[in-house]
Amino acid sequence: MRGRALLAVAVALVVLAVALTRLSANQYYYFAAYVIFQYVVLATAWNILGGYTGYVNFGSAGFFALGAYTAAILIKAFQVPFPVLLLAASTVGGLLGLSLGYLTLRLRGVFFSIATLALAVVLQTLIVNWEYAGGSRGIYTMRPAEVLFFGNYVEFLFVVMLILALGALATARWIEHSWLGRGLAAIRDNEEAAECMGVPTLRLKLVAATVSGALMGIAGAPFPYYVTYMEPASTFNLDYAVNSLAMPMIGGATTWVGPLLGAVLLGTAQQIATVTISSALNLLIVGVVLVAFVILAPDGIIGLVRRRRGGRHA
């Protein structure tokens, strides 16, 4: 029943978004909303491995950029249609997650995190040295002149990213309420006990890493069309890695609502700061808020709300 109500909300949001594009308001709003939706996808994806399973990934930027470059190269080489870009970017991201998982998920705690950080650096180095992908000079992507139904391409991308965000949230919510989510929670709480209680820990961790990687990859797929010019330094930017980790932690990492809250709040704050003060302030905001939350509310906003409610009942 709750699931159906949420589905109705999701459909209503998409309809509303499409209706909003009819308004043809200032293009900036679509640009800004796109970035926030993109962070909903990234934060939700990070949370499947980081929040549900307890494996902190510092390499989100690598997954995101890999999805973006996959799309850019496919556009450059074959003029591949848009849905195929999504499929390809999520497949490549999923495979990267799977292979990273296979190589490193036997490592625990901080060692796994260091390996993910190294992965992002390796990927960036590869792209910088790959002439066809533009190397460090970057790569241009031409938007199609026309897009069906929508007035212009940014409005189309805005609706696409909203749908991707809703899809990511639905995936996370399904995992959370299924046998898979319960197994992942057992791994997060105590991996040795989980294995001894019949949970196939390695297999579940690989599933989590693959799903997480696929969602991060798909978040990058529309990026070449969004920016039209990509270069490695900004595509592999630390912003992505830090934000996709900070947003779930601020929102609350044990439920699908947490990354959504964190991404919307922090993403909006960053957009407002970019316009009103300066874009350099973004990471500073994240840093300060994250430190405050880690100290004052380690379970995020969701944890605060639960504590409030629990307090009232007691």
Next chain:
Amino acid sequence: MTAGILLDVRGVSKRFGGFEALTRVSLQVREGERFGLIGPNGSGKTTLINCVSGALGSDEGEIRFAGHDITRLPAHQRTRLGIARSFQIPKPFVSMTVLENLCIPAEYAAHARFPGADVVAEAMEILRLIGLEAKAHAPAAGLTQIELRKLELARAMAARPRLLISDESMAGLSSAEVDEILAILLALNERGIAIIMIEHIMRAVMRFSQRIVVLDAGARIAEGGPDEILNNPAVEKAYLGE
């Protein structure tokens, strides 16, 4: 194969670097047996149990369970076949309630052999048997020491084991609490579950076990009934020195 042998450990060795923790240890546990495993600190009891449950791989030897060669199986598959253990230092799933803790093995281990069972009803029944029913919906993070020990046993039971390994479930408990855990283990055994008890509290092991194996410095030094073990000079030497 002898009929009635549930667990058959043959010549298992385990080395950690240059240290030989187990040297060709063999032992057999029968269906429904109450089995005691004792030995001084560092004698290899927990290492042996880790090799049997699959937390560690053994370097040498063979382990058979209910007719299957499980020597190379990962731990979760051994649990599905029917080996469950409790941990010496309780390892609860702290983000879950007591009931949810039991649902993990019920769903992941017992379900493989007993599909269609009502996971929650079964977990509640185990909690009733163990005496944790009142705490079913309490967070596992807030339990007392004895409740944590009971949760360890209850969670292992939820996997519907044929062999339950109780690794020092009584260490640090008061005398009355030891009796309580002992009564629980006896009740579980009455349901036909073989139990390996690892314990330093001699009073409990001697009362509980039908047969006892003694380890010292990674090797088996004695086997027999409680009385034989108490009167065995090699055991006395291992514990007290000469």
